[in-house]
Amino acid sequence: MVATSEHEPYATHEVTNQPPPLTPYDASEDVALFEGLRREGAGWAEEDIRRLGLTAGGVAAQEWSELANRHEPELRTHDRYGHRVDEVDFHPSWHELMRVSVAEGLAAAPWADEREGAHVARSAGGLVWGHTDAGHGCPTSMTYAAVPALRAQPDLAKLYEPLLTSREYDPGLRVPSEKRGLLAGMGMTEKQGGSDVRTNTTAAWPTAEPGVYTLRGHKWFTSAPMCDVFLVLAQAPGGLSCFLVPRILPDGTRNTFRVQRLKEKLGNRSNASCEPEFDGTVAWLVGPEGRGVKTIIEMVNCTRLDCVMMSAALMRKTLVEAGHHARHRSAFGARLLDQPLMRNVLADLALESEAATTLTLRLAGAADRAVRGDAGEAAFRRIATAVGKYWVTKRGPAFTAEALECLGGNGYVEESGMPRHYREAPLLSIWEGSGNVNALDVLRALGREPGAAQALFDELALAEGADARLDAAVTRLKDALPKASQTGARRLVELMAMALQASLLVRHAPPAVADAFCATRLGGDWGHAFGTLPDSADLGGILDRALPVTG
Structure with missing residues (x-):
């Protein structure tokens, strides 16, 4: 029997290959x-x-x-x-x-x-x-x-x-x-x-x-x-x-x-x-x-914008956590961030996060200009906020689950904070009307609000000719509107949301981001889970833009 005095106390608990604390960091580094x-x-x-x-x-x-x-x-x-x-x-x-x-x-x-x-x-x-x-x-x-x-x-x-x-x-x-x-x-x-x-x-x-x-x-x-x-x-x-x-x-x-x-x-x-x-x-x-519903509906429009914003914030927070972990954790002889499949997952999450953030700020801009009397922006805000509320909050739970998985078992442990974010995500889809309520509200806006559909298509037209996949999606959307029904409301709103996000990224994001988004969300070159970007995607260009250097 070997005497314990020959061994350093707690030698079996030497900590290696764990990331340093993320905190403190700059949450605005985006x-x-x-x-x-x-x-x-x-x-x-x-x-x-x-x-x-x-x-x-x-x-x-x-x-x-x-x-x-x-x-x-x-x-x-x-x-x-x-x-x-x-x-x-x-x-x-x-x-x-x-x-x-x-x-x-x-x-x-x-x-x-x-x-x-x-x-x-x-x-x-x-x-x-x-x-x-x-x-x-x-x-x-x-x-x-x-x-x-x-x-x-x-x-x-x-x-x-x-x-x-x-x-x-x-x-x-x-x-x-x-x-x-x-x-x-x-x-x-x-x-x-x-x-x-x-x-x-x-x-x-x-x-x-x-x-x-x-x-x-x-x-x-x-x-x-x-x-x-x-x-x-x-x-x-x-x-x-x-x-x-x-x-x-x-x-x-x-x-x-x-x-x-x-x-x-x-x-x-x-x-x-x-x-x-x-x-x-x-x-x-x-x-x-x-006139209670009419009076309080303006309150609902504001809180629906906040649901989009809070979902986008959760996406960004969990992406930063996942990226920090991948930058400092090694497996099978290489950092996670350097491994092709993990890079694909993180880049796919980064696309979703940027699309959500960009749409949030566009909706906020429409709200700001509507308050100042811009009728066109008011019409756009009316339909686009309901579209964004449906789609961005629906993406939140799947996004946070994938980001949590990037941390492996560490992400499943309460003290990592990721379980709390995961539990939070579904609320934002339920608060101020669940998915069905918001999808039906889009149909209501199309049928009752003069100029709502035209305001959406005017926005999409700003990117016309910049990407063939986006142009094709807009054409599909125009063909689908006359046949809109409650049964197909979710499919219609999803197409609206992805076309709107794609148009914003095509106009304002680097080619690496816009091309990968259009190829996957509109072009069908995508799997059924995050991390299925095509080989043609510029993963480095996407990740360099998305992930701050922390720690």
Whole structure:
């Protein structure tokens, strides 16, 4: 028997061939991101985005993200004396994430910013800050989206908009007018209907005070119950209507907002989602009675853009993680990054990521210009946002799964962070309407929105003649429109999405990226999984552009 003293303690645990920590890194190190930022009119924000990228990839922010998901929010229905309070307690890391997000203008600040590209700058910031935690993006997204809906009631907008657009995060339930900044949520879905909000049974009765109602009902899925105000749909005497519900009333008393339970979700666990019950809840009418869907649809358009943005951010984050691992890990005598098949996988993921990022910024540019009165961009935004919401969020789960697999068993371990990203990805396809809802919304836009189809084809025409495969796809799309049906809606929307992404890459990306994308997504020279790019693809050109040098 050999004495243990002859051996170095823990010699069997010498660590080799493991990548160094990615953190700290620059989450904004993305060529396509800054090209899109400048192209869509927000080049003035570049310095801020780069600064935010260093913060997002820093040790502190990455730790906040991990802690906010490990220590989930807790519902506190009563205080120690038995008073009903319906509050949700969060780990301090959540508040740090929220503080940065609001201060950096990722909530509703663009609505108070008159600079061209303000909404683009916000989306770019979201693409970068999305390298941290996705959950806290929910209240900031809803706060952003609440402003245009609230403008349907000018007196309420005058009161609340300055606080919603504030860059100060001021947590805690108090009288809204006494706070430095507000957050907004929304309550639409109910048990019996889900996305079919016209079946809502929550009732609203007018009071003696003009514009003030009381609500009674139960909402099935309402995120961010700690927000200060909510936009809620309820059945008024004149039909389904939109209402503003504050948690704290102007006299300082608590409005009836009983949080029955927090949802136990697959992902998005740092964020609280709940079932609130209204019973004599005081609410203010937003817009005319019976026009609730029309009033709140502008809010939905904004949050759908954020779903595209958050999916693109998840793609980019997991691609960076996979690339970092492949750069530092060796197998079978060579670095993973130097092995042809791994290069194919990473390059294929890079194509998908760049296409998602580029489309996100184009949609943000359309939103920015639509707000400033551009009717053509408004028509394009209407159809392209629904198309992008369907496709980019659908690609997210498969993308994050492939990126996770690049890390092998390391990626399947919770402490790598990749499982959290994987669990997050499906939410973005479900939130604000699942795939079917968005595909049908595209059909609705084609049938009811004058100029929507033409706006899409005008955009595609900007790349006409640049790639034969793209031209052929546009021809197929034109032939398919007259025969559009619900049964084939997904196939139609997928063709729209890939043609739109291809047109953007053909016009704005290097040939290596555009050619590989068109050959695979439109030309059929592709397999059924990531990593099946053809031999003709310029893998080096794609990877050199996509993967930052980290570590």
